Ligand SMILES: [Zn+2]
């Protein structure tokens with residue numbers, strides 16, 4: 001490693017550890033946003049807030065011409081308690097960068113630093129999107145609604161991947177993540193003494209019927225070769241052991257990969273719930289939130305990113321789609337964009353192959369300079385020759 005490379009690696013490791021030690025939950029990323037702004041100031045990059053905790057930076061090329069690309073990093077931590085005793089462990093009990101978003105922030109700042117040094121090599125602008133609240137499905141829409149994606153020609157995001165070896169980058173054309181919906185159904189019944197059920201409407205009993213019957217929509221009403229999840233993770237009902245529950249709350253999520261099944265499963269589930277409730281004299285109140293569409297990488301942009309990755313890293317397509325979600329999908333709906341993965345796992349670096357969202361998650365920080373270059377090189381390619389070819 002030469003001295004410049006060593007300096008960069010040290011700079012990025014220092015930054016990542018600083019962010020790692022200061023995780024903040026979705027929509028509470030105030031320290032994080034200020035720290036990002038401080039770094040952008042040091043790099044002489046103009047910036048503005050988007051929403052309360054989003055940050056947008058802009059690097060303008062010195063060449064004559066046009067062009068615009070957005071690079072996105074999500075910045076939120078998780079309600080997970082860090083169990084590792086590393087020197088840079090979380091200083092916030094119960095909150096942790098357990099998904100690797102600390103590395104995303106760092107890689108994008110590293111890319112920004114690289115890009116400011118080669119302003120004379122490109123025209124147009126690079127927008128740096130530091131997006132809050134990815135884990136809860138917020139943040140992205142604020143950038144879109146404020147018009148920051150207007151006129152942007154390409155969008156690009158990367159996620160750390162402990163299941164991929166450090167040095168590799170996965171780019172997968174087509175489906176990457178499912179569409180995600182979140183629902184709360186409230187069963188409105190009628191309380192009564194347990195000895196006089198005929199005078200009430202037992203919300204707990206009704207909710208139980210709904211939870212069990214819902215899985216029939218998957219096994220009996222869904223094409224078995226199409227992935228659909230109707231997951232119910234919370235069920236709360238009742239206040240006394242000897243009374244009929246007056247209300248019950250059923251909370252869960254759907255995961256689908258086509259618009260048709262997304263709409264169908266929602267309608268069939270609500271019809272089913274209402275039918276069961278009404279046959280026992282109760283009603284259903286529904287809160288339904290469409291969290292994010294599916295992440296689908298378009299073929300042309302996937303090919304562009306793959307070609308850039310092949311120059312500097314080991315390209316792989318070996319990353320099966322998952323029924324997780326990421327609201328980078330919202331950017332993809334307004335700008336052609338790709339979502340890729342950079343490997344952070346290394347058998348010789350302790351804990352770097354542990355799963356995301358776990359208290360023992362960590363990474364091989366050797367991945368950081370590579371992730372920074374993939375961000376920067378794709379932007380440079382697009383604003384250099386890429387957009388003229390497309
Ligand atoms: Zn996550």
Ligand SMILES: [Zn+2]
Nearest residue numbers: 099100101159
């Ligand atoms: Zn994540």
